[in-house]
Amino acid sequence: MGRPVAIVGSGQTRHGRRFDVSYPELVKEAVDAVFENTGISPQDIDGVVSGTMPSMMEGVALTHFYFADVLRSVGKPILKTETCGSTGVSLAITGYYWIASGLADLVLVVGSEKMNEGDSQATMTTVVEPFYQRYFIAGAPGVFSMQCQEWSNRFGIPEDKVREAATRITIDHHNDAFDNPYAHIKKRLTPDEVNNARIITYPIRLWDVCPNSDGACAMLFASEKMAKKLGLKSAWVKGVGYSGEEYWFGDSEKAIWQCAIDAARQAYDMAGIKNPRKELDVAEVYNPFTYQEMLYYECFGFCGFGEACDLVLQGVFSREGELPCDPSGGTLCTNPIGATGLNRVAEAALQVTGQAGAHQIPGAKLGLAHAMGGVDQFNGVMILGSE
Amino acid sequence: MEKRAEYDVITDEVAIPYEVAYGPTWTRFFEGLKNEKIYGSKCEKCNRILVPARSYCPRCFVEIKNFIEVDQEGTVISWVLTEYEYFGMPTKPPFIGALIRLDGTDVNFLHLIGGFDLSDPDNVRKRVKNGMKVKALWNDDKKGTIMDIKYFTPVK
Ligand SMILES: [Zn+2]
Numbered sequence: 001m002g003r004p005v006a007i008v009g010s011g012q013t014r015h016g017r018r019f020d021v022s023y024p025e026l027v028k029e030a031v032d033a034v035f036e037n038t039g040i041s042p043q044d045i046d047g048v049v050s051g052t053m054p055s056m057m058e059g060v061a062l063t064h065f066y067f068a069d070v071l072r073s074v075g076k077p078i079l080k081t082e083t084c085g086s087t088g089v090s091l092a093i094t095g096y097y098w099i100a101s102g103l104a105d106l107v108l109v110v111g112s113e114k115m116n117e118g119d120s121q122a123t124m125t126t127v128v129e130p131f132y133q134r135y136f137i138a139g140a141p142g143v144f145s146m147q148c149q150e151w152s153n154r155f156g157i158p159e160d161k162v163r164e165a166a167t168r169i170t171i172d173h174h175n176d177a178f179d180n181p182y183a184h185i186k187k188r189l190t191p192d193e194v195n196n197a198r199i200i201t202y203p204i205r206l207w208d209v210c211p212n213s214d215g216a217c218a219m220l221f222a223s224e225k226m227a228k229k230l231g232l233k234s235a236w237v238k239g240v241g242y243s244g245e246e247y248w249f250g251d252s253e254k255a256i257w258q259c260a261i262d263a264a265r266q267a268y269d270m271a272g273i274k275n276p277r278k279e280l281d282v283a284e285v286y287n288p289f290t291y292q293e294m295l296y297y298e299c300f301g302f303c304g305f306g307e308a309c310d311l312v313l314q315g316v317f318s319r320e321g322e323l324p325c326d327p328s329g330g331t332l333c334t335n336p337i338g339a340t341g342l343n344r345v346a347e348a349a350l351q352v353t354g355q356a357g358a359h360q361i362p363g364a365k366l367g368l369a370h371a372m373g374g375v376d377q378f379n380g381v382m383i384l385g386s387e
Numbered sequence: 388m389e390k391r392a393e394y395d396v397i398t399d400e401v402a403i404p405y406e407v408a409y410g411p412t413w414t415r416f417f418e419g420l421k422n423e424k425i426y427g428s429k430c431e432k433c434n435r436i437l438v439p440a441r442s443y444c445p446r447c448f449v450e451i452k453n454f455i456e457v458d459q460e461g462t463v464i465s466w467v468l469t470e471y472e473y474f475g476m477p478t479k480p481p482f483i484g485a486l487i488r489l490d491g492t493d494v495n496f497l498h499l500i501g502g503f504d505l506s507d508p509d510n511v512r513k514r515v516k517n518g519m520k521v522k523a524l525w526n527d528d529k530k531g532t533i534m535d536i537k538y539f540t541p542v543k
Contacts, residue, residue: 019393019394019396020393020394056401059399059400059401119473119474119475121473122473122474122475122476125473125475125476125477126475129407130405130407130477131407131409131413131417131532131533132439132497132533133497134477135477135478135499135533135534136478136484136485136497136498136499137484137497138467138469138471138476138478138480138482138484139471139473141471142467142469142484143467145467146465146466146467146484146485146486147465149465149466149467149517150464150465150486150517153465153517153518199470199508200471201467201468201469201470201471202467202468202508202511202512246445246446247445248439248445248494248497249486249495249497250486250494250495250496250497251437251445251494251495254465254486
């Protein structure tokens, strides 16, 4: 076990179509925010970790080089971490490793994406090789639609019940987003609007899908000694977990999703969590698709397999429920891919330090942050505590 | 500096030609397709039959030397009807991508389901079910690519 690691602050940009700034200027906005929020000077950092979605998204391959100046990395060690959708949690884990190893006391961790500059689904196809899988993996909606079907079929969940629960999730999150100053899509939705929205890939409809967002997130990870010296409200990393499956999409089961189960189990074991639904106060689950959020509840042990729809409809995972999930509105309302996982960590850190503002879960002390990547073969989890 | 809602943009396109080596395993697999055979390989340690054929088992970390022809019939594990198109998409919509468990194998094979009208999603939903049996239908003109299998089509 490494040294204790604290998160001493975060900075998020405004999200949306950000053609008012260049890509490095967008990254600078988040980096400036974390230094401003903490009063820390760029001179004091020992190193920088940066990451994005695969670089085809904006057409510049060496993003951490492109951002070197705005990352304040001149004269410092700089690392790039890139795992597709789970980049943000991988970034946080990289920052965690660096501090836990004892080789640094203060590390800047930055994730970013400017999805509106490129073609996100075309980028997604370049994630896989050109002679087998690329023919059949029709962007993210195609992949998750398949996963949803396998899940509902496997556990015999009636189609209309899955629809009803997914509708509840999207209405709740788009309402939640109004209380998150950084959220991209904020909308009061009605069940009719959701249920009759156009089909993207059956059974996924428009409001089941996350938007393309431009945005960045910056965080500062510190050693115990540094955190005490700084005297800032700090979230402590209690557990980390990351697990992957085979490259070949058909090799792994999508309903009993082993890498998601394992990532959570690793993080729970490290944090000493036995009953996540009881012990966690808040969870920022990566939810680019409504259906997938429910699958995660099951893989993370928030409930048994096949039970998530019922519990969603009972309100167990809503803001006032037993385990509030994605009170920020989550990925469903804001998805700048390379930053999204780090947004989840930043939101969990804000919650356990009581700084989440209008969407604060009262008294939150233990939170989970999560992101998924690969095509769907990577999952990463981080547990944060108030002490 | 002048403040505007949006500043200027330029358009850019990155187009790089690639020559992608198949290596011995994929070369043999695709030669198999040319001869209307689907090859898998059996891991001697976990006894799983993996398809497409592999040179090593990703779970046991052991080399696999054998090639075995697998059944061309299988069961639909999951599927998705794709109707939208994006830049660089090699398969033209509408198409049904599917995970198919070929009989006697232990992983799912990724390919298409076809052979009927895909223009009406409601009709497709009635036609295609998880658990249904399908079999490979071959293209007459074979090029040694994954599309030598035209698609998998429902077995009556
Ligand atoms: Zn094996």
